Amino acid sequence: MSATMFRPAEGGRGRLRPRKLPMCLLCLLCALAGAGPWAAQAAATGGAPAGGAPVEGLEFDPIFLSGGAGSADLERFRSGPRVAPGTYRVDLYLNNELHGSETLRFEAPAPGADVAACLSGELLTRLGVDLPQAAQSAACIDLAGLIPAAAVRFDSGEQRLDISVPQASLRKQARGYVDPKRWDDGITAATLSYNFNTSQRWSRGRRARDGYVGLVGGLNLGGWQLRHQSSLQWSSDGRGIHWQNLRNYAQHDLSSLRSRMTVGDFVTGGDLFDSVALRGVQVASDDQMLPDSQRGYAPVVQGIAASNATVTIRQNGYVVYETTVAAGPFRIDDLYPTGYGGDLEVTVREASGQEQRFSVPYAAVNRLLRPGNSRYSVSLGQYRSAEGDVHPMVWQGTLQRGLSNRVTAYGGATLTKDYQALQLGAALNTRLGAFGLDATHARARLPAVALEAQPKTGDSAAKPQRRRTRQGNSFRVTYSKAINATGTNVSVAAYRYSTGGYLSLSDAVRAQGIGMTGVWRQRSSAQVTISQPVGKGSLYLTGSAQNYWGRGGMDSQFQLGYSGSSRWFNYSVAASRARNGDGRMDNRVFVSLSIPFGGGSMDVGAGTGRDGTDGRISFNRTVGDRAAYGASLGRDAQGAVSWNANGTYRSPLAVLTGSAAGGAGYRQASFGATGAAVIHAGGITLGQSMGDTIGLIKAPDAAGAAVSMSPGSKVNRAGFAIVPYLTPYRRNSIELSPQGLSSDVELLDGSQEVVPRNGAVVMASFATRKGRVAVIDLKPVQGLTIPFGSDIVDSEGRVVGVVSQGARALVRGIAEEGRLTVRMDEGRSCSFHYRLPPSDPKHSGARDYTYLEAGCDITAKWVEADVLKTRFPLVTAVGSKK
Helix, strand or coil: CCCEEECCCCCCCEEEEEEEEEEHHHHHHHHHHHHHHHHHHHHHHCCCCCCCCCCCCCCCCCCHHHCCCCHHHCCHCCCCCCCCCEEEEEEEEECEEEEEEEEEEECCCCCCCCCECCECCHHHHHHHHHCCHHHHHHCCCCCCHCCCEEEEEECCCCCEEEECHHHHCCCCCCCCCCCCCHCCCCEEEEEEEEEEEEEEECCCCCCEEEEEEEEEEEEEECCEEEEEEEEEEEEECCEEEEEEEEEEEEEEEEHHHHHEEEEEEEEEECCCCCCCEEEEEEEECHHHCCHHHHHHCCCCCEEECCCCCEEEEEEECCEEEEEEEECCCEEEEECCCCCCCCCEEEEEECCCCCCCEEECCCECCCCCCCCCCCCEEEEEEEEEECCCCCCCEEEEEEEECCCCCCEEEEEEECCCCCEEEEEEEEEEEEEEEEEEEEEEEEEEEEEHHHHHCCCCHHHHHHCCCEEEEEEEEEEEEEEEEECCCCEEEEEEEEEECCCCCCCCCHHHHHHHHHHHCCCCCEEEEEEEEEEEECCEEEEEEEEEEEECEEEEEEEEEEEEEEECCCCCCCCEEEEEEECCCCCCEEEEEEEEEEEEEEEEEEEEEEEEEECCCEEEEEEEECCCCEEEEEECCCCCCCCCCEEEEEECCCCCEEEEEEEEECCCEEEEEEEEEEEEEEEEEEEEEECCCCCCCEEEEEEECCCCEEEHHHHHHHHCCCEEEEEECCCCCCCCCEEEECCCCCCEEECCCCCCEEECCCCEEEEEEEEEEEEEEEEEEEECCCCCCCCCCCCCCCCCCCEEEEHHHEEEEEEEEECCCEEEEEECHHHHHEEECCCCCCCCCCCCCEEEEEEEEEEECCCCCEEEEEEEEEEEHHHHHHHCEE
16 A cells, blocks of 8 residues: 655656655654654654653664664664753653643753753642752752652653652652642633523514524633623514513622632522522632542541551442551542442451451531531622512521531521521431431511412502511421441432421512412422432432411422343333322323434333323434434324424534424424633634633634644634633633644643632643644755754754655644754764745645655755655545545
8 A cells, every 4th residue: 555646757847757665654744743843852862751751672673674764763763762951741640640731841961961851949849749958949850869769751642751859858748739820810800601592483474583592601800700690582472572681799708718709699609598699798618729639528537557558448348548547647639429338348458467347337418528618608788589579688697517437517697677587407327328407497577468368559668567576496407327238328318307487588578578378388298319329220209398387288200210231222210199288189101212323322211101101213323523403293192292303513613403393283493502701902803601710721823723622623723712611619621622723833732720719710831833844855965864863943943854764754833944964973964955845825734745855965064855756645645535
């Protein structure tokens, strides 16, 4: 198999004739060229490590290299590529964990020695290495000499620097910890996200149209984030156009308190009291600022080791943590939370091989905190509601504190002029499971007419109204437990009972305006969720029930089901019962199958209920990472047949959706789009939906490069792209793929690491280099052979390519005209001058480069290169079919 290139026929420069290029040679050429700007710039850098051990015992036999490569100087590759002194951008790993990218200087510690990465004391301290005080300010540290068993290894092919440090020489800090100094406020920018949907319906000869646009706008300035949320709805059925201003607020981090301040419209948390909407100011702790291993609840594991021992912690049979501890008491307080728990089995294996075992109870409800951790909120503002015209000023404060492994205490208060509520409670972690127990006492002063269920008249509203007091209590019990022996998980079980005089804040505010007859007050409620592994699936039960003061009957809903899988399909069976307060009951049984089919899945479902039997069959498929489509056909209990078709496409500028449906007497079609825009100093960048915390890529000349973590997103012509849904206060790796990138642009950085604050727009800058690409056949003027693996450098000393077999090279990033030098062994070199033909915009792209033949003069005279062919398709050269 071969590909055709061209060279002039002898005796004539104008005529071209085909010349066969061996496929193995092209593959080697492209491999060397891909590494070229790295391997040679770094290259000489090496996979032998700067600071690592050379690869011993490797020898290359030149007899296997054809095309004049038998005289190649292969000694330089025996220990891997050698690192030349210089500055390189590397991915930094500590004990195999990525810590972002850094620009480091590589120097030779002594003449003739291999170069090593210069690691400063500031960098190592930031990584968590425990250095002596005198070394923390050093500019360049010999880490292996300072810390026994420490090692540094550089892989030039991956541009990766691995630092290995024994655990005893690392500072103790929670797993997942990110230094708050790295939290990035981001750039000054304005943002806009939109969600648009419109549909048309035809039913019995009538057509109706409706639509919706949801908007979230923002401005980030100096650590403050201003946000606006609104919606616009319209309809042709007489409701007209309706605009809603939903929320306006500003927020700012209080890093020292691990908290966030919000000014404007906000909703209080629902952990203790029911959530309410206020307009005012709130300061509340933000658990997102804690390391992952400190968020949520997990018990502290404590014990005593008799020697250097290995501590292994298992949960449900899986190892969730292992570490080595010194002799004496130890304390492990950075376990990751694992849902609703399951007791921890702890094994302490001593240096002698002896073991001690014990268990630590672990069950969690959402109000349990780790020992010593706190969570709080303080809110002051005006009550907001679209119902009624009563908007009192509200003060609310809550506090939760982990007292020990077993107990978390919590409490709070809500105060207005006419309403007060106080709550006290505790969450308990016991061997029987996790319990939450709390009681709330509420007192409300209501107008007498509200209590007597009398409507207000104009006269009574004008006169001072008599007020009477209602008070009552509400009690709540929650429970969760994971039973290791059987795998049973009681994930949520809760019961609440409220006395007749108890009112929540929302109940009390509504009663002020519409009277007690307009308020259904919950009397009691219960919820439960239980799951149990059975065979290759899971059996589950969910249920809820509630009743109300002032209304008879009980609302309830229960579902019992089993879901599992076989070699050929997934399946589920479920039975449900729903009953409302007037005794009306609905029983239903449903069965479904999901079968992989044709690159997608076929789903079949059928159900039977009070009204009869219905069924549906559907097919869904994803095409690449940018498109998806599906279709379904159904039959309802009355025998009417309906159909549906839908599709989604993720373009670089928006996510587009469309659907059509029909049935007996109706048709419907809809179209939707979600997207975003960021306005910044570099212009306006459009993209897909993006969430609140985002990145902005800046990569000059890299138009068309794909954003790896956002399917369908690409760098635009201005060199910018939006990276959506970043995780605040965590290390986020942003990667660019060269797929779709023009051949005359090279990405010098493949990834960047950012640590955004919540709501920030952080900049991720990628270095690029623009220049032409050419394949060069080198012909030494004196007839000397140019060794395989020689570097080719431009007039600025940058390595732009490496010579492969047959003295052929692929060079990247060169100017339109200039001089290139080939650095050979024993200090020899030759050079030549070249001038590339003008670029043709009609054919520019990732597949185009120029083919040259050059005489390389070892006397350094300027020899003109001969342009043989331009716009040669690279993909054809490596064997692809056009």
